Amino acid sequence: MTGARARLLRLLLIASTCVSALLIVVFGVPQLRAYFTPRLQRAWVVSAELGDAVASSMPRETLAGTPVTLYAVVQAKPWAGEPRFYGTVSSVQIEPPGLSAPSAQPVLPWPSWAYQPEYLWFKVEPEVPFDNPDFDIDFSVADIRYRDTYTVSWGFDAGHAADVSPTGDAYPDWDVGTMRFMTRAVIRNRSGAILDRVTSPGADAVHAAALGDRPHLVSVRGGDDVFGRMQAFAGLPYVPILQKLPAAQHPASLFRGGTVLDFWIAALRAGGQDVDFTSWEELPTVAETVVADMFLARDGNYYFANDPLRAVTFDVVRPGDLLAIEDHVGVLYEDRGPGGAGDGILNRWDRLLGAYFEPLRDIALGDAFEADVTVYRLGD
Secondary structure, eight states: OOHHHHHHHHHHHHHHHHHHHHHHHHHOHHHHHHHHSOEEEEEEEEEEETTOSSEEOSOEEEETTOOEEEEEEEEEEOSSSSOEEESSSSEEEOSOOTTSOOOOEEOBOOOTTSOOEEEEEEEEEESOSBOOTTOOTTOOGGGOOEEEEEOGGGTTOSEEEOOOOOSSTTSOOOSOEEEEEEEEEEEEOTTSOEEEEEEOOOGGGTTOSSGGGSOEEEEEESOSSHHHHHGGGTTSOBOOOOSOOOGGGSTTTTTSOBOHHHHHHHHHHHTTOOOOOOOGGGHHHHSEEEEEEEEEOTTSBEEETTEEEEEOBTTTOOTTOEEEETTEEEEEEEOOOTTSSOOSBOBTTOEEEEOSSSOOEEEEGGGTOOSSEEEEEOOO
16 A cells, blocks of 8 residues: 555544544434434234245245244335345245245344334234124125234234234134234334334235235134134134125135134135035025934934934034024034043034134034024035
C-alpha cells in the first residue's frame, strides 16, 4: 500500500468514526437501533414435520403422533436493500407449488443488533360450535364464523409445537382434529413502546379466495383408514349447508364445518371413493338400507322392529354403517359389550362417531339412538 493510500484510508476511518459518534450524540443509541431495525411488511405461519428440510405455508394434513412445529416467518425490509424473509428456519415455501416443483426461499436470522420481534400466537377457531341454527337455505360456506383466540401460554418465541386441541369446552379433548393458526410479530423499543407490528392472516381471512391469504391450517387424522380420516374433522363446527355445492367447494372438503354425514362422506372421498355429498333426506335413495327399523330394548340390545325377539348383530351391521333418526346421523365405529370387549351384538355400549347439532365426538349408541332407528350403508 502506498503512503497516499494509507493516509486516505486513515482519513476515511477517522471520518466514519466521527460520523458514527455524531449520530450517537444527535440521535442516541436507541434511536439508531430503531432506525436500522428492518421494517415489517408481512407475516406467515408455516409448519414442518420432523425431518422436513423446508417449512411450508401450505395446509398440512398429517397423522397423529407425527411431530409438527409451527414457525413464524416475516418479510421485512432492511434499512438498505430489498425485502427479505426472516425467521428461525433456514428456508420456507410460501407460495403454492402449482404444476412445478416447490421453490424454497432462503430465510435469514433476525439481525442481533436490531430490536427483536416478539411473536404472539393465536388459534383461529369457530366462533360457535353449531352454526346456521335456523337452517337457512341461503347460508353459505362464507357465513361460517371464526375468531382469533390468543394462546397466552405459548410465550413469544418464533416457533411452537402444533397443538390442535380447541380452547373451548364445546369440543372433545382429542389429539386429532383441525386447527388454524395466526401469529402477530411485534417490535418494541427498550421502553416497551411498539415500533412496528404485522399480523398473519386470521379469522377474517378463513374464507379468502387465495390459498396464501388464509390462516395456516393443520389437520391431524387418527389413522389412514376411513375412521382415522374422519377424526380429522374434530374441532370444526356442526354446520348444515342446504345448498347443493361442487364437492371441492363443500365446507367439509375445505375443513371449515359440516354435519356428521358430511364428515363421513369427506372421509370416504379422501380415501378415493366416488361418493357425492348428500343430505339425510336422500339416504333412502342413495344408500343401501341395512335395517329398516330397530329399537333399543331394556336389556341394552337393539332389536328389529318387525321381529322384536331378534337382536341385531354384527353379522347384519358393520362398522361404517350409518344410524339415522331423520336428521340425526351417526357412524357405527366399534363393537363393545357390557364389559368393554366386543360381543357381536349391537347394543347401547357400542361406539359411534356422531353429534347432534354439536361438534364431532365419540359417543355410546345408547346415548344417541333409542327407537325408530334406520341403518344405512353408504359407499363400499
